[in-house]
Amino acid sequence: MPPDLECRFRFDGIEVGPLAIVDLSATGFAATAPAELALAPGSILEGFHLVMGGQVIWSGDAAVVHGSPERIGARFTSSVLDLHHMRLGATIDERIAVHREQRERLPAEWRAAVADVRQLLEDARAEMEDLERAELHDPMRRADGEAHLFAALRARWGREYYEAIARLHEMSKTLDERAASLGKSYATSMLMPLLAACTMHRRAYEKPLGYAGDYRLMELYFTREFAGEGLFGRFLHSIAQNYTLGRTVVAREVVMREAVRAACASEGEGPVRILALAAGPAIELRRFLRDVRDLRRPVELILLDQEPAAHESAHRELTRVLLEQHRGMLPVSVKCVHSSVRQLLKPQTPEDRAVLEETLSGLDLVYSAGLYDYLPQPVAALLTRLLYGLLKPTGRLLLGNLKETPDTTWIMDYVLGWTLLYRTEETLLALGEKLSPPPLQRDITRDATGECIFLDVTKEA
Numbered sequence: 001m002p003p004d005l006e007c008r009f010r011f012d013g014i015e016v017g018p019l020a021i022v023d024l025s026a027t028g029f030a031a032t033a034p035a036e037l038a039l040a041p042g043s044i045l046e047g048f049h050l051v052m053g054g055q056v057i058w059s060g061d062a063a064v065v066h067g068s069p070e071r072i073g074a075r076f077t078s079s080v081l082d083l084h085h086m087r088l089g090a091t092i093d094e095r096i097a098v099h100r101e102q103r104e105r106l107p108a109e110w111r112a113a114v115a116d117v118r119q120l121l122e123d124a125r126a127e128m129e130d131l132e133r134a135e136l137h138d139p140m141r142r143a144d145g146e147a148h149l150f151a152a153l154r155a156r157w158g159r160e161y162y163e164a165i166a167r168l169h170e171m172s173k174t175l176d177e178r179a180a181s182l183g184k185s186y187a188t189s190m191l192m193p194l195l196a197a198c199t200m201h202r203r204a205y206e207k208p209l210g211y212a213g214d215y216r217l218m219e220l221y222f223t224r225e226f227a228g229e230g231l232f233g234r235f236l237h238s239i240a241q242n243y244t245l246g247r248t249v250v251a252r253e254v255v256m257r258e259a260v261r262a263a264c265a266s267e268g269e270g271p272v273r274i275l276a277l278a279a280g281p282a283i284e285l286r287r288f289l290r291d292v293r294d295l296r297r298p299v300e301l302i303l304l305d306q307e308p309a310a311h312e313s314a315h316r317e318l319t320r321v322l323l324e325q326h327r328g329m330l331p332v333s334v335k336c337v338h339s340s341v342r343q344l345l346k347p348q349t350p351e352d353r354a355v356l357e358e359t360l361s362g363l364d365l366v367y368s369a370g371l372y373d374y375l376p377q378p379v380a381a382l383l384t385r386l387l388y389g390l391l392k393p394t395g396r397l398l399l400g401n402l403k404e405t406p407d408t409t410w411i412m413d414y415v416l417g418w419t420l421l422y423r424t425e426e427t428l429l430a431l432g433e434k435l436s437p438p439p440l441q442r443d444i445t446r447d448a449t450g451e452c453i454f455l456d457v458t459k460e461a
């Protein structure tokens, strides 16, 4: 029921109301009634008006079906009421109220800065549409030039855009909690209609699997094929890949791949056992297997993820490389474990316990990226201790977390609704405290952009 919904009508030539509406349907209503208004069933209510916020939103006639000292219930006799109108009225009122509060609580310069970003996007779209019209007359042009065109535009337009986002990141630090929440709805409604042309921005915002950083989005960071609505959408895909944290997602893959390579090249007996935690598409394993020539020890790759579709994609690609490139001759096994951090920390079933005690025991390397960014500090600390316990002596933990980054964090937080827990080197290193037995080494490793930091721990011999 919308608030401030009332009714007025005439009964026996006397004006009655306003009375508060307490229930409403397409065919009738209930309203509070003063004790002296004794309306018997069958009484005709003429000139009935439904009023919201002082405005008449529906008129007709009604007949009383129930009367008591506190309430009357009546049925419409003229026509049924269209409840959609009412819902629209209520949401419009709500929107106006939010808009008013946004104007009051968000500084004018802040709103202007969001409008500037929108203008930049509008300009880019207009340019792209012009170009597309020109290409209609010359279909040969598209294939050769798109990547070069986007790179050139990123150098000029992109620089302006990323700087504008970074300025908003700085300005937003002064907003209190309520203003930040109003700012998020403001920025989303201003920018999302344009950014939605791009497959990456759109997927992050719409979260088809229930969260933003899904395996498919990760794949889209790596692809050379731009996807989106028209040239503008494809250009925004290249913009998404080149936010600083977009480049970080690609750069951190190199760190994980190098850790896998080093583990596989290590001296020792028996198979090398590697756990990719929250493996997603496991791009680093695809590339490692693509590049490796031979292996001195058998390798067991264990991919753990809560998302079956991520496993399907990773398993398909890893098997393809093993069969097509190595003709099945490389001593590598791939096992996908469908499980979650919660199941690891609180195993409920015999299967959960078997995963911990058998599948994940005696590991040479446990690595992860794109997971700790979602885990609060106490959960992350518990998980780190558990993972450390799964390592063999001399085994290695490599756990990545993104740092807050001006040109990306604002878009994720304010526009895409993709909130991460960014860590600093101190808060990440703190997760490696209190490990038992004390590690041989506890350090921070960085990717090439410096924005993904890894807690890098080696267990004692």
Ligand SMILES: C[S@@+](CC[C@H](N)C(=O)[O-])C[C@H]1O[C@@H](n2cnc3c(N)ncnc32)[C@H](O)[C@@H]1O
Pocket: 213, 214, 215, 218, 277, 278, 279, 280, 281, 282, 283, 304, 305, 306, 307, 310, 339, 340, 341, 342, 368, 369, 370, 371, 374
């Ligand atoms: C941002 S992606 C990162 C994938 C990959 N590690 C990378 O760096 O590209 C996060 C992955 O973690 C998985 N994930 C998220 N929360 C999880 C949880 N609580 N337990 C297991 N997997 C989880 C998601 O399904 C997704 O595949």
